[in-house]
Structures are given as structure tokens and as C-alpha cells.
Amino acid sequence: MPQARGPVSTNLRKLISNQHTEFGVDLDAALRATDDVLQDDDLQLALFMAYELRYSGLQGIDDDWEWHPEVLALCAAIERLFEAALRERVSLPPLPAPDVESVAAALFELTGADSGPSVSRFLAKKATDEQAREFLILRSIYQLKEADPHTWAIPRIRSRAKAALVEIQADEYGGGRFERMHSELFARTMRGVGLDAGYGHYIDAVPAITLASSNMMTMFGTHRRLRGATAGHLAAFEMTSSQPNRLYGNGFRRLGYDANVTFYFDEHVEADAVHEQIAARDLAGSLVTDEPELLEDVFFGAAAGLYVDGLAGAQQIDAWTAGHSALRVPEYLDLPA
Amino acid sequence: MIAPDDDAADIPAAGADEPVSITAYPNGPLLVRGPFEIRTPTGVVIPPRRKTVALCRCGVSSLKPFCDGSHKAIGFRTEPEPPAPQPPLPA
Known part of the structure; x- marks a missing residue:
């Protein structure tokens, strides 16, 4: 289980370790506060931990958390910001014919x-x-x-x-x-x-x-x-x-x-x-x-x-x-x- | 159970009867699939490390007979270059 890197990853840890019954962080505020989602330790770690539930799991954490609505909502919120940042910053070459x-x-x-x-x-x-x-x-x-x-x-x-x-x-x-x-x-x-x-x-x-x-x-x-x-x-x-x-x-x-x-x-x-x-x-x-x-x-x-x-x-x-x-x-x- | 089907004769069996195929990738290597064996000139079998191998055809691979991607660095072409634009004829 990784160390937390900020409020979002801390509260995700607490939620999935059953120390909290709800996420308990103003996620919208945390997302608005970041100036670069690609370099944001807290958000990237939270997403990484949630994603690890889809791979090998996290030690000591119930596998049911993978599909828990609060975890999925957290992923969706970070993903929206992450994908938007990538689409804005990555420049595409001229697109070829589709063959x-x-x-x-x-x-x-x-x-x-x-x-x-x-x-x-x-x-x-x-x-x-x-x-x-x-x-x-x-x-x-x-x-x-x-x-x-x-x-x-x-x-x-x-x-x-x-x-x-x-x-x-x-x-x-x-x-x-x-x-x-x-x-x-x-x-x-x-x-x-x-x-x-x-x-x-x-x-x-x-x-x-x-x-x-x-x-x-x-x-x-x-x-x-x-x-x-x-x-x-x-x-x-x-x-x-x-x-x-x-x-x-x-x-x-x-x-x-x-x-x-x-x-x-x-x-x-x-x-x-x-x-x-x-x-x-x-x-x-x-x-x-x-x-x-x-x-x-x-x-x-x-x-x-x-x-x-x-x-x-x-x-x-x-x-x-x-x-x-x-x-x-x-x-x-x-x-x- | 699936009934025998005449069309199945067209599908290569995954076994000893499977034909070896060689696909020439444009500006790149030859990909070899199937039950092939690669030998040195003295007949020693080079053990394949994978099911599908890429054979060098640009001549500069450091892993010959296998491809190591070097063809890209030398601009190796297997396809004819598009013709250069012709200067307009004098009037």
C-alpha cells in the first residue's frame, strides 16, 4: 500500500481501508486546485491506487472496492481532467487517409x-x-x-x-x-x-x-x-x-x-x-x-x-x-x- | 460439437502441416510465421526465440539474420520513391 501524497490519496486510503465510510474530500476543489494534473503527485497516486484494484489488487484491501461507486466516481473525475490535459497539450500530426x-x-x-x-x-x-x-x-x-x-x-x-x-x-x-x-x-x-x-x-x-x-x-x-x-x-x-x-x-x-x-x-x-x-x-x-x-x-x-x-x-x-x-x-x- | 465443414480445408492447421509464410513489410523486414527452422551455413539450427521472427533485409542489423530496427536509421526503402515533380515544359 503506497504512502499517501496529499488529501485525495490520504482519503482514498482511509476509505478503502474501511477507516472512513465516505470519501470525505471536496474532490472538485482538489481538481480545481491542481496546476498540472500530469505532475500532481496526489491525484496521480490516487488514480494509480484505484487502478491497481483492476490489476493485482492492493495488499490488505478488499477486492470489492474495484467497482465501488465512490472509487469509480473518483477515477472518472480525475480521468476527465487527465484526458482533457492530454488532448490539449499533445499535438497531432496531419491525419493520413484511413487505410x-x-x-x-x-x-x-x-x-x-x-x-x-x-x-x-x-x-x-x-x-x-x-x-x-x-x-x-x-x-x-x-x-x-x-x-x-x-x-x-x-x-x-x-x-x-x-x-x-x-x-x-x-x-x-x-x-x-x-x-x-x-x-x-x-x-x-x-x-x-x-x-x-x-x-x-x-x-x-x-x-x-x-x-x-x-x-x-x-x-x-x-x-x-x-x-x-x-x-x-x-x-x-x-x-x-x-x-x-x-x-x-x-x-x-x-x-x-x-x-x-x-x-x-x-x-x-x-x-x-x-x-x-x-x-x-x-x-x-x-x-x-x-x-x-x-x-x-x-x-x-x-x-x-x-x-x-x-x-x-x-x-x-x-x-x-x-x-x-x-x-x-x-x-x-x-x-x- | 461442430460438424466437419468443407471450408475448414482452407484453414491452415496449427501443426506440422501448417505452411510457413513470409510477409514482406514495406521498407522493413521479412516476417516469418509457421513451423520454420533457421540454420547456419554449416547446418546448425539457430534456436528461435519467438513464434514470429523478423529477418533483416536492409543488411545493417547487428543481430543478423534477425532485424533490429536499424533499417529506419538508414532510410532503407523497398518501395519505389514517388516520382519527382517534372519541371514544366518550355512553352
């Missing part, structure tokens, strides 16, 4: 033009051992449940696009072999550098933007309305993965780690070179061909993924370049009432 060729070409152009600061180049050339571990800690929030947020879309789409998504996800889950599941490979990398690979172990150490990156995927995945954004997000993720993973692997090799630690990254160089083709054409392209009204959301999901992960990466590089930790220093003490 496979045009959609794939436009996605390759969008992802190829991504020239933000590069965590992968920093890892490859400069990162210290401590910074490399911080990189793994930040990544662990998503990577220990790697692939799960996009899997929500499988029952929500049909036809060739569904088959393509299953083909990608089956590979993400190691073709059904536990020890090859990508989340498990990531856990092996964490253990190899002496980190705790327990799910959620480092939740209190990650900043709001890391939670926002994970929350965005869950928001896209658990809303059927946003299935186009899930497809676009996965496509952009896969299309910007092969070469960065080669550099991550090189970074850990430079720091003296062996194949046990680098296997996760080396595996992704090969896997994502397969996945990006399937995701761009057979998933995103086929989905838009079947449902042309999803065209804009496919590009919204792709561009939002690049935008949020670009912000998170820039924050990491700024901290490391200034000689600071990229991890969060807890400021808000969850004092007993």
Missing part, C-alpha cells in the same frame, strides 16, 4: 521524428551505476506489469486488428512460458543488480510523471471508447523501442553487468523489431480500416505516449545532469489524523 499503408507510414514518420532528450543515449554513455539502478526503479512501475494495460483492448476490438494484438501480446507474455514473460525478464534484471523485484516495491520512490505514464495506459486500456488510443500507444511504444533497448543493454554492459542483467534489453531489440511492424500495420492500420472514426484517437494515443514519456525522460536527464537523484523525495507525510 493500412497511410496509417503505417504516418506512424513511422511520427515516431521517427521523435527527437527529445534520450535516456537511452545517457544510459549507454554516461550513467553511473546508481543512475542505472534508478532507471530500473522508475521503469519497474510499468515493466513489472509489462503488456497488461494493452491487453484490456483484446476483447474490445475485432478482426485482423484483434489477431495482431494477440500475436504481439502472446510474445510479450513469453509465448506462455513464465520464465520468458517480459515482466519476469525485467524482474530478473532488477534482481541481477541487487534491487527488489517485488511488484510495487518502489512505488513511493517514483515521481508523479512516472505514475501518469502508467495511468495513461490504464485509462486508455480500460475505456472501450479509447481503444484507438490503446492501439496507437502500443504502436508508438514498439516503434521507439528496438534501438533504445540496444543502448540500454550497452549501458549495463559498460557498467560491467553480464547477460543475466542485459537479456531483458537484448530480447527487446529483437522482439520489438517484430512487434513494431505488426503494431503499425496489422493492429493500428487494420483497426482504422475497420473503424475509420478511430483514426484521430490512434494518433492521439501514439503522440500522447511519446509526449508523456518524453517529459519523464527529460526530468530524469535533468536530475542526473545536475547531479541529483531522479527519484522522488517524499514531502507529504501521511500523519495520523
Whole structure:
């Protein structure tokens, strides 16, 4: 159970631990008070906790809270603000014709033009051992449940696009072999550098933007309305993965780690070179061909993924370049009432 | 129980009889699916790490015979470029 980061996450904790019978915070006031929902620790943590009830659950918390009206209302209120902020701040490329060729070409152009600061180049050339571990800690929030947020879309789409998504996800889950599941490979990398690979172990150490990156995927995945954004997000993720993973692997090799630690990254160089083709054409392209009204959301999901992960990466590089930790220093003490 | 159906003969079985398929992705690799085996020139089988593999066709992958996405960095094209606009004929 994560530490609270403000009034909303504090009261959500109390509600689902049965210490309160109602939410008891003026949520509208809390939402109005935030100047940036993407960087708001309290709101992103509250949404993350509510979403975890949809995945592995929260330790000591009754699973019934997942569908409790107060928890769903909290999610809906934060999601409205979160999605509106993303739609306002993420700029879309000119939309192509709604066919496979045009959609794939436009996605390759969008992802190829991504020239933000590069965590992968920093890892490859400069990162210290401590910074490399911080990189793994930040990544662990998503990577220990790697692939799960996009899997929500499988029952929500049909036809060739569904088959393509299953083909990608089956590979993400190691073709059904536990020890090859990508989340498990990531856990092996964490253990190899002496980190705790327990799910959620480092939740209190990650900043709001890391939670926002994970929350965005869950928001896209658990809303059927946003299935186009899930497809676009996965496509952009896969299309910007092969070469960065080669550099991550090189970074850990430079720091003296062996194949046990680098296997996760080396595996992704090969896997994502397969996945990006399937995701761009057979998933995103086929989905838009079947449902042309999803065209804009496919590009919204792709561009939002690049935008949020670009912000998170820039924050990491700024901290490391200034000689600071990229991890969060807890400021808000969850004092007993 | 579903009755046997003549159409089912068109559906590749998921077994030894399943054909290998190779799909050429524009400006990218060849994706291979099915019961394939990849060998070195001396006949040693390279164990596949996944069901669907991407084979390099731009020549610059560092993982050959597999694709590592490098084709994008070199601007590899498999499709003809659209023709350049022609200058107008002199009047």
C-alpha cells in the first residue's frame, strides 16, 4: 500500500481501508486546485491506487472496492481532467487517409521524428551505476506489469486488428512460458543488480510523471471508447523501442553487468523489431480500416505516449545532469489524523 | 460439437502441416510465421526465440539474420520513391 501524497490519496486510503465510510474530500476543489494534473503527485497516486484494484489488487484491501461507486466516481473525475490535459497539450500530426499503408507510414514518420532528450543515449554513455539502478526503479512501475494495460483492448476490438494484438501480446507474455514473460525478464534484471523485484516495491520512490505514464495506459486500456488510443500507444511504444533497448543493454554492459542483467534489453531489440511492424500495420492500420472514426484517437494515443514519456525522460536527464537523484523525495507525510 | 465443414480445408492447421509464410513489410523486414527452422551455413539450427521472427533485409542489423530496427536509421526503402515533380515544359 503506497504512502499517501496529499488529501485525495490520504482519503482514498482511509476509505478503502474501511477507516472512513465516505470519501470525505471536496474532490472538485482538489481538481480545481491542481496546476498540472500530469505532475500532481496526489491525484496521480490516487488514480494509480484505484487502478491497481483492476490489476493485482492492493495488499490488505478488499477486492470489492474495484467497482465501488465512490472509487469509480473518483477515477472518472480525475480521468476527465487527465484526458482533457492530454488532448490539449499533445499535438497531432496531419491525419493520413484511413487505410493500412497511410496509417503505417504516418506512424513511422511520427515516431521517427521523435527527437527529445534520450535516456537511452545517457544510459549507454554516461550513467553511473546508481543512475542505472534508478532507471530500473522508475521503469519497474510499468515493466513489472509489462503488456497488461494493452491487453484490456483484446476483447474490445475485432478482426485482423484483434489477431495482431494477440500475436504481439502472446510474445510479450513469453509465448506462455513464465520464465520468458517480459515482466519476469525485467524482474530478473532488477534482481541481477541487487534491487527488489517485488511488484510495487518502489512505488513511493517514483515521481508523479512516472505514475501518469502508467495511468495513461490504464485509462486508455480500460475505456472501450479509447481503444484507438490503446492501439496507437502500443504502436508508438514498439516503434521507439528496438534501438533504445540496444543502448540500454550497452549501458549495463559498460557498467560491467553480464547477460543475466542485459537479456531483458537484448530480447527487446529483437522482439520489438517484430512487434513494431505488426503494431503499425496489422493492429493500428487494420483497426482504422475497420473503424475509420478511430483514426484521430490512434494518433492521439501514439503522440500522447511519446509526449508523456518524453517529459519523464527529460526530468530524469535533468536530475542526473545536475547531479541529483531522479527519484522522488517524499514531502507529504501521511500523519495520523 | 461442430460438424466437419468443407471450408475448414482452407484453414491452415496449427501443426506440422501448417505452411510457413513470409510477409514482406514495406521498407522493413521479412516476417516469418509457421513451423520454420533457421540454420547456419554449416547446418546448425539457430534456436528461435519467438513464434514470429523478423529477418533483416536492409543488411545493417547487428543481430543478423534477425532485424533490429536499424533499417529506419538508414532510410532503407523497398518501395519505389514517388516520382519527382517534372519541371514544366518550355512553352
